[in-house]
Amino acid sequence: GNSVTQMEGPVTLSEEAFLTINCTYTATGYPSLFWYVQYPGEGLQLLLKATKADDKGSNKGFEATYRKETTSFHLEKGSVQVSDSAVYFCALSDRSNYKLTFGKGTLLTVNP
Amino acid sequence: DAMVIQNPRYQVTQFGKPVTLSCSQTLNHNVMYWYQQKSSQAPKLLFHYYDKDFNNEADTPDNFQSRRPNTSFCFLDIRSPGLGDAAMYLCATSRFGGDWGTGELFFGEGSRLTVL
Numbered sequence: 410g411n412s413v414t415q416m417e418g419p420v421t422l423s424e425e426a427f428l429t430i431n432c433t434y435t436a437t438g439y440p441s442l443f444w445y446v447q448y449p450g451e452g453l454q455l456l457l458k459a460t461k462a463d464d465k466g467s468n469k470g471f472e473a474t475y476r477k478e479t480t481s482f483h484l485e486k487g488s489v490q491v492s493d494s495a496v497y498f499c500a501l502s503d504r505s506n507y508k509l510t511f512g513k514g515t516l517l518t519v520n521p
Numbered sequence: 522d523a524m525v526i527q528n529p530r531y532q533v534t535q536f537g538k539p540v541t542l543s544c545s546q547t548l549n550h551n552v553m554y555w556y557q558q559k560s561s562q563a564p565k566l567l568f569h570y571y572d573k574d575f576n577n578e579a580d581t582p583d584n585f586q587s588r589r590p591n592t593s594f595c596f597l598d599i600r601s602p603g604l605g606d607a608a609m610y611l612c613a614t615s616r617f618g619g620d621w622g623t624g625e626l627f628f629g630e631g632s633r634l635t636v637l
């Protein structure tokens with residue numbers, strides 16, 4: 410079956426630091442890959458996505474590249490802000506079913 | 522311009538008193554999901570509707586039921602809430618079919634349930 414493994418954290422950074430949250434996956438076929446973000450007390454929001462190998466998803470300064478050879482989709486941001494403090498979930502979806510498989514989530518705290 | 526709307530945002534109930542949470546969508550998506558999320562853990566899928574077809578996850582307790590009267594609305598009924606059912610309940614939608622799309626799910630803001 411499908412699975413997603415992501416760095417669990419928590420991760421604590423200072424403002425303007427570089428962020429990497431690792432995510433690797435196991436899936437049959439050619440899944441779509443996602444990063445969702447959840448701010449305190451809110452629902453999940455799509456941060457970025459990639460639907461095929463070598464695609465790069467980007468949004469709000471965050472980037473992730475779909476690497477089929479390493480089955481990875483690591484999230485990066487060059488300079489984090491306090492407002493980026495949230496829980497980040499890596500997820501995949503494939504055409505064999507229409508459910509998302511989530512990683513366990515990574516809590517990011519950015520200090521001023 | 523919220524596309525997936527959940528009500529209420531906050532629900533307080535007493536132990537054993539039935540609760541209904543609602544979800545509506547303006548996306549005309551054919552799949553609707555209910556997730557349970559505790560303490561920033563990953564959301565746990567309870568069930569989903571593919572069009573009118575109901576699909577229950579194997580480990581979803583019988584205490585949880587759902588209704589989808591039309592494409593736009595879906596309800597989560599908790600028949601006898603226990604303390605362990607206190608959680609955030611998330612509704613989501615997606616489009617699945619011949620033109621599969623990306624498989625992206627669109628989430629509502631969630632309904633936080635407190636059980637006293």
